[in-house]
Amino acid sequence: xxxxxxxxxxxxxxxxxxLFFIGLPTVVSSFQxxxxxxxxxxxxxxxxxxxxVGYSGQISLGHGALMAVGAYTSxxxxxxxxxxxxxxxxxxxxxxxxxxFVLGIPALRLSALYLALATFxxxxxxxxxxxxxxxxxxxxxxxxxxxxxxxxFAKDGFAAVTGGLGMTSDQWMYYVSLVLALSLFWLxxxxxxxxxxxxxxxxxxxxxxxxxxxxxxxxxxxxxxxxSAFYAGIGGALYGLSIGFVSPDTFPLALSFQLLVGAxxxxxxxxxxxLVGGIFTFWLPIVSSQFVASQPWIxxxxxxxxxxxxxxxxxxxxxxxxxIFAPNGVVGLVTxxxxxxxxxxxxxxxxxxxxxxxxxxxx
Amino acid sequence: MQEFxxxxxxxxxxxxxxxxxxxxxxxxxxxxxxVNFAQxxxxxxxxxIAYTLISxxxxxxxxxxxxxxxxxxxxxxxxxAVIRPVERAPVLTLVIVTLGLATLINGAAGFLFGYTPNYxxxxxxxxxxxxxxxxxxxxxxSVIAVSGIVLVAIxxxxxxxxxGLTLRAAAHHPEASRLLGVRVSWMLALGWGLxxxxxxxxxxxVAPILLLEPNMMQTIIIYAFAAAVLGGIDSPLGAVVGxxxxxxxxxxxxxxxxxxxxELAVALAIIIGVLVIKPNGLFGRAAARNV
Amino acid sequence: xxxxxxxxxxxxxYGPTSVLHGxxxxxxxxxxxxxxxxNGAGKTTTLRAxxxxxxxxxxxxxAGHSLRxxxxxxxxRGGIAHVPEGRGILTELTxxxxxxxxxxxxxxxxxxxxxxxxxxxxxxxxxxxxxLSASTLSGGEQQMLAVGRALLMKPRLMLLDEPSLGxxxxxxxxxxxxxxxxxxxxxxxxxxxxxxxxxxLEISTQAYxxxxxxxxxxxxxxxxxxxxxxxxSYLGY
Numbered sequence: 011x012x013x014x015x016x017x018x019x020x021x022x023x024x025x026x027x028x029l030f031f032i033g034l035p036t037v038v039s040s041f042q043x044x045x046x047x048x049x050x051x052x053x054x055x056x057x058x059x060x061x062x063v064g065y066s067g068q069i070s071l072g073h074g075a076l077m078a079v080g081a082y083t084s085x086x087x088x089x090x091x092x093x094x095x096x097x098x099x100x101x102x103x104x105x106x107x108x109x110x111f112v113l114g115i116p117a118l119r120l121s122a123l124y125l126a127l128a129t130f131x132x133x134x135x136x137x138x139x140x141x142x143x144x145x146x147x148x149x150x151x152x153x154x155x156x157x158x159x160x161x162x163f164a165k166d167g168f169a170a171v172t173g174g175l176g177m178t179s180d181q182w183m184y185y186v187s188l189v190l191a192l193s194l195f196w197l198x199x200x201x202x203x204x205x206x207x208x209x210x211x212x213x214x215x216x217x218x219x220x221x222x223x224x225x226x227x228x229x230x231x232x233x234x235x236x237x238s239a240f241y242a243g244i245g246g247a248l249y250g251l252s253i254g255f256v257s258p259d260t261f262p263l264a265l266s267f268q269l270l271v272g273a274x275x276x277x278x279x280x281x282x283x284x285l286v287g288g289i290f291t292f293w294l295p296i297v298s299s300q301f302v303a304s305q306p307w308i309x310x311x312x313x314x315x316x317x318x319x320x321x322x323x324x325x326x327x328x329x330x331x332x333x334i335f336a337p338n339g340v341v342g343l344v345t346x347x348x349x350x351x352x353x354x355x356x357x358x359x360x361x362x363x364x365x366x367x368x369x370x371x372x373x
Numbered sequence: 374m375q376e377f378x379x380x381x382x383x384x385x386x387x388x389x390x391x392x393x394x395x396x397x398x399x400x401x402x403x404x405x406x407x408v409n410f411a412q413x414x415x416x417x418x419x420x421x422i423a424y425t426l427i428s429x430x431x432x433x434x435x436x437x438x439x440x441x442x443x444x445x446x447x448x449x450x451x452x453x454a455v456i457r458p459v460e461r462a463p464v465l466t467l468v469i470v471t472l473g474l475a476t477l478i479n480g481a482a483g484f485l486f487g488y489t490p491n492y493x494x495x496x497x498x499x500x501x502x503x504x505x506x507x508x509x510x511x512x513x514x515s516v517i518a519v520s521g522i523v524l525v526a527i528x529x530x531x532x533x534x535x536x537g538l539t540l541r542a543a544a545h546h547p548e549a550s551r552l553l554g555v556r557v558s559w560m561l562a563l564g565w566g567l568x569x570x571x572x573x574x575x576x577x578x579v580a581p582i583l584l585l586e587p588n589m590m591q592t593i594i595i596y597a598f599a600a601a602v603l604g605g606i607d608s609p610l611g612a613v614v615g616x617x618x619x620x621x622x623x624x625x626x627x628x629x630x631x632x633x634x635x636e637l638a639v640a641l642a643i644i645i646g647v648l649v650i651k652p653n654g655l656f657g658r659a660a661a662r663n664v
Numbered sequence: 665x666x667x668x669x670x671x672x673x674x675x676x677x678y679g680p681t682s683v684l685h686g687x688x689x690x691x692x693x694x695x696x697x698x699x700x701x702x703n704g705a706g707k708t709t710t711l712r713a714x715x716x717x718x719x720x721x722x723x724x725x726x727a728g729h730s731l732r733x734x735x736x737x738x739x740x741r742g743g744i745a746h747v748p749e750g751r752g753i754l755t756e757l758t759x760x761x762x763x764x765x766x767x768x769x770x771x772x773x774x775x776x777x778x779x780x781x782x783x784x785x786x787x788x789x790x791x792x793x794x795x796l797s798a799s800t801l802s803g804g805e806q807q808m809l810a811v812g813r814a815l816l817m818k819p820r821l822m823l824l825d826e827p828s829l830g831x832x833x834x835x836x837x838x839x840x841x842x843x844x845x846x847x848x849x850x851x852x853x854x855x856x857x858x859x860x861x862x863x864x865l866e867i868s869t870q871a872y873x874x875x876x877x878x879x880x881x882x883x884x885x886x887x888x889x890x891x892x893x894x895x896x897s898y899l900g901y
Binding site: 535538539541542545546548549550551552553555556 | 715717735736737740741746748752753754755756757761764765766768769813817
């Protein structure tokens, strides 16, 4: 009982969030479930991207292209070789992870800016590379996938909880994605908590010092690339399955950019960040034009112009403003705000040490 | 053989376009160690302004320099409003800001000018003239000429004028320049203005060839990256040489080896190849920045 | 008569560390003042404060005007030439370009041409190496370039940070001679930071000794030179 009382409020929040996600499809429409599936998929990819960018300090503007690798791997295996769709997911992940690992080798030589440039070019060129081997990839038209039918036990369970409702393919894919998201979250948390995470953070902060203290910088950095690609591959496979097709234009540069933005806005080098990032990545482009229009302090003429100009203008403008005022992202803001609140509650005496109080429950 | 020469001349013309945009990238990189991912979109927007002027009856040869002037002002304003607040931020933030800027400009262009492709007529006819037994169009030749003039003008500005001197000083040695009375912050803004104007040239040159629409520059920027990386990201001369090499290579490889649809992949191969083998490119210096 | 440069109770530091704890000094118009002290005493910081390189509290006045909140480039354009630690040579540019930066804000072009002649008279090697990259100069030559460039700024006050550092004695002597010439011929005041106290006391009329961010001793250079205890405790010889 003592431990429960001493657990940080974040644990309780986490349980509530978990229950929310488990119960979601039972209360919203099938279409809305599929929207939240996309949020989960983005969260998975951003988790991986976070390991690369937040923990090992390497920028990637090409994770959309890596998602494409995963998506096409899965689609080709299903379409041409009739592999069971669930099996294609880990295969896609591993293959993409391998691709990422291989990409990570030349990436070692590049500074942050050059890496951004190279991955940017990769993301722009990827669609044309995909279109070329028409026999394999279906060229411009891509590959159509039939939505997977939920297995019987899932249908029964769903009907039991909802009082007789049938389970759609969308809802089933939602749960598949949720299970994967949770497992991959647990995996990421363990990686970050133990030696690999510490090593990567050391590399990110002072690479020269890390190398001097015996850390194998090259191994960890390429490993980070591989792991983040693994996540992107799984996300890509899920993405193709949940929307029912893959095509070269499903994974444009804009997607890679949105993923990176999601990671940054969610908060790099944080564990909850990817979820926030996933939410942002999915909703921000959709909501941004309405957001500007709804702010009362913006003059009506400007708000209307923004709304008509479409999501891109609002998205771009909002991004710039966020980067100027909150470069550490939402989780960063929350963490800073929480720390300041704690410091005030604790009293001026602790200000000198500048540390978080060890037991947040004590006031 | 004739076709080969045609491809080469055409490649040189493309090279002029890539070199102009690459030069804009190099100017900003020199000024602040940043690759401006929005350079292509800024050029596209400037081209739309030129198109609007011409559609309203302004003579091409007046609209062209007028647009460059407006692009210059635009570049200065963007630097003051958007870049200055994040001048000292880490690379990742700057990358996102410039990409956000690109998104914003692209959307604004779509909103203001529409997404339907427009024919941008060049005053130089597509008629061909006979050179060494091959046919080169006046258009290609004009692109080569205009790019050449702009590049020479920039060279003269940077190397032979006091303004160019202070720009270079501020870019390479900001702290020491301040002690000599150079207004470094304003030099940064001017650098952006200059880069914006130079980039606009590339947009106006390419518009008659592709069609003018908001996504027009999205492939050109990749070629420009390849040119800048090949030439050395901090070398203006490198941007020019790199542009020419990329233009000709992409054209030839696309025509004779891999097919037109993979020309962009050739550019990607150049980028990755250079970064892996010799990251400084042909003329670039080491990335360390001086005070 | 007010001094050309006045510092009153100047405090400054880098982040949480405070380096100057209330420094007051003044430089008379046309005078040469040396600022001495051990490494880490705060001499460079004092010069940096004057030209706006670090934030400070207290008061700094030049020709009667406060320098508070003025950006470096404006302070410098107001008539102060600062040759920093390390000389501040723009190594990406040529010798000539470095010199041109010295005079690029001046409007009196005829006088500028005459000043170029004088600079080349003082430092003939600069004329020889004019078109070469400044990075090809030796330490002593870079110091000459820095001083020549400062002269071209036509300042009223020159701040020199350790001009003797790393130079052969014979080169140091000649540079100090030229500094004395400039001071006398052009009525340029000099605030000289030096570790080589003996040389500094020879050339200057007044001296301040900084110790751990505070002025420990102040007086006429002649007096300090002659005072054995001061020399031994503070000046190391």
